[in-house]
Amino acid sequence: MGGRRKFLLFICVIVGCIIISCIIIACINIGTGGGDGPPPSAPLENQDFPPPRQPSPTIPKPSLLPPPPPKISPSPPPKPPLLPPNEIDAFESLRLKLVFPVIQAFKKKVVKDPLGITKTWKGKDICGDYKGFKCDTVPGFNQKALSGVNFNQFNLGGPNLTLTDFITGLPDIVFFHANSNNFTGSIPNLNKLRYLDELDLSNNNFIGNFPYQVLRAHHLKFLDLRFNTFAGLIPPQVFLLNVDFLFINNNNFIQKIPDNLGSTPARYLILANNKFIGGIPKSISQASNTLLEVLFLNNQLTGCLPYEIGLLKKARVFDVESNYFTGPIPHSFQCLKKFEALSLARNKFYGEVPEAVCSLPELLNFTLSYNYFTKVGPLCQELIKNGVLDVKMNCVLELPNQRSPAACAKFFSRTLSCPNETSLAYVPCSEVYTRAQLESSGIQLTSPAPSPVQAPRWVSYAALSRHHVINASMYH
Numbered sequence: 001m002g003g004r005r006k007f008l009l010f011i012c013v014i015v016g017c018i019i020i021s022c023i024i025i026a027c028i029n030i031g032t033g034g035g036d037g038p039p040p041s042a043p044l045e046n047q048d049f050p051p052p053r054q055p056s057p058t059i060p061k062p063s064l065l066p067p068p069p070p071k072i073s074p075s076p077p078p079k080p081p082l083l084p085p086n087e088i089d090a091f092e093s094l095r096l097k098l099v100f101p102v103i104q105a106f107k108k109k110v111v112k113d114p115l116g117i118t119k120t121w122k123g124k125d126i127c128g129d130y131k132g133f134k135c136d137t138v139p140g141f142n143q144k145a146l147s148g149v150n151f152n153q154f155n156l157g158g159p160n161l162t163l164t165d166f167i168t169g170l171p172d173i174v175f176f177h178a179n180s181n182n183f184t185g186s187i188p189n190l191n192k193l194r195y196l197d198e199l200d201l202s203n204n205n206f207i208g209n210f211p212y213q214v215l216r217a218h219h220l221k222f223l224d225l226r227f228n229t230f231a232g233l234i235p236p237q238v239f240l241l242n243v244d245f246l247f248i249n250n251n252n253f254i255q256k257i258p259d260n261l262g263s264t265p266a267r268y269l270i271l272a273n274n275k276f277i278g279g280i281p282k283s284i285s286q287a288s289n290t291l292l293e294v295l296f297l298n299n300q301l302t303g304c305l306p307y308e309i310g311l312l313k314k315a316r317v318f319d320v321e322s323n324y325f326t327g328p329i330p331h332s333f334q335c336l337k338k339f340e341a342l343s344l345a346r347n348k349f350y351g352e353v354p355e356a357v358c359s360l361p362e363l364l365n366f367t368l369s370y371n372y373f374t375k376v377g378p379l380c381q382e383l384i385k386n387g388v389l390d391v392k393m394n395c396v397l398e399l400p401n402q403r404s405p406a407a408c409a410k411f412f413s414r415t416l417s418c419p420n421e422t423s424l425a426y427v428p429c430s431e432v433y434t435r436a437q438l439e440s441s442g443i444q445l446t447s448p449a450p451s452p453v454q455a456p457r458w459v460s461y462a463a464l465s466r467h468h469v470i471n472a473s474m475y476h
């Protein structure tokens, strides 16, 4: 009896051992990747981005592992930790190793390189050697990464010089600056670039509709698309971008400026040198806490200026030169206490120039030339003497350099009116100080601009020149 029991127990132990051995072997096989199974691959798109500013984890996540070694490697280490630099082929970090092939592929697309920039794009010291790239420690990964591209004025060119597969392959960039190059093609979806806050594609070769994909770059603070050949409508969503700088001047945008213009939080808004038609949306007053400079100049805008412009209490530059506007200057403009530069030149404005506008305390440049104004009072005449106000080629017949009486008579023979005349007399602010009152109270007034060469005191005017480079940090 006892012998049979012992025998059964012995069988059990043997079977148990076999099962345990099988489990162990299986485990080892799984742990080493099974030897001949396909190596797991993690394409860039599927990389698991940790949320920004998360403390770096102590246990490495799969996303931090290097790409699997080639098949010939017999048994890779079972649990590879974050490798020290010498074991990741001399790249300073894995984040940099990741962008190396992206830069090399882009290099092949550069056909014209007058400054010899791409010659420096060789070897593994991306942060040290490569011109046009900047590195920084990326939050979350806590390692060196490619944090910015600065190709400003490199004049890179080539028939296939597109952003596709380039900008989207640089997952850690904070800025992409490429003023004055020959980039072309379409703009890829930027929604994966979670740190991108400055995009400057000014003075390149982009054509076609407004690049809708930029609307997906949710963190953009600076968007510069000026001097391209974008055409068609601008989508209202543009004014929902949480940007500080919005430069879309010198393109071929047509049609009306979307009604939600005033939703934009931009401080600098430049719509100049396009083909916009229609009026300035009344919603512009919603931007009163943020808008500092706005240029509508050289479009095909029509109608009267809405009195709501007078609510832009922070604005210092407002320019509608060379459009088809008409009507008088709204009396609300006397509330624009911060105005430094105001141009209504080359339109069909008429009426009296309000004395209260001529007494705005900060005015440096007030241009009304080539309109049909008929009267300037003593305060305005003072500004003319100081070289601040320019009223040449109007209908103030007692002043020099005016239109002919015949041209003025012809203009005024038509019926002139604005849709809401009463709103143009409305003054939406209470305290109105004249220049003289401010002077007598001892407040220092800004003196007229001395030099004709503008240092970029006004960002927006600087942006009207093609090669002028602007970035957000210059204007904080």
Ligand SMILES: *[C@@H]1O[C@H](CO)[C@@H](O)[C@H](O)[C@H]1NC(C)=O
Binding pocket: 112, 155, 156, 157, 158, 159, 182, 184, 205
């Ligand atoms: C830019 O590209 C366009 C056409 O793609 C070409 O006509 C032009 O010459 C190029 N300019 C430069 C500076 O490479």
Ligand SMILES: *[C@@H]1O[C@H](CO)[C@@H](O)[C@H](O)[C@H]1NC(C)=O
Binding pocket: 108, 109, 111, 158, 159, 160
């Ligand atoms: C540009 O792309 C076209 C079509 O994709 C290709 O035929 C051509 O060889 C490319 N040119 C260069 C310089 O890469």
Ligand SMILES: *[C@@H]1O[C@H](CO)[C@@H](O)[C@H](O)[C@H]1NC(C)=O
Binding pocket: 319, 321, 343, 345, 365, 366, 367, 449, 451, 452
């Ligand atoms: C004033 O503004 C006008 C039009 O914007 C410009 O042409 C002129 O050069 C400016 N003058 C000064 C002194 O800045």
Ligand SMILES: *[C@@H]1O[C@H](CO)[C@@H](O)[C@H](O)[C@H]1NC(C)=O
Binding pocket: 420, 422, 423, 426
């Ligand atoms: C004209 O503007 C005034 C002042 O803003 C406003 O109260 C009034 O409703 C407007 N009238 C019309 C017809 O739009």
Ligand SMILES: *[C@@H]1O[C@H](CO)[C@@H](O)[C@H](O)[C@H]1NC(C)=O
Binding pocket: 148, 150, 175, 177, 471, 472, 473, 474
């Ligand atoms: C911005 O421009 C300034 C002055 O040109 C320059 O020193 C700085 O590096 C630029 N910043 C970026 C992010 O390009």
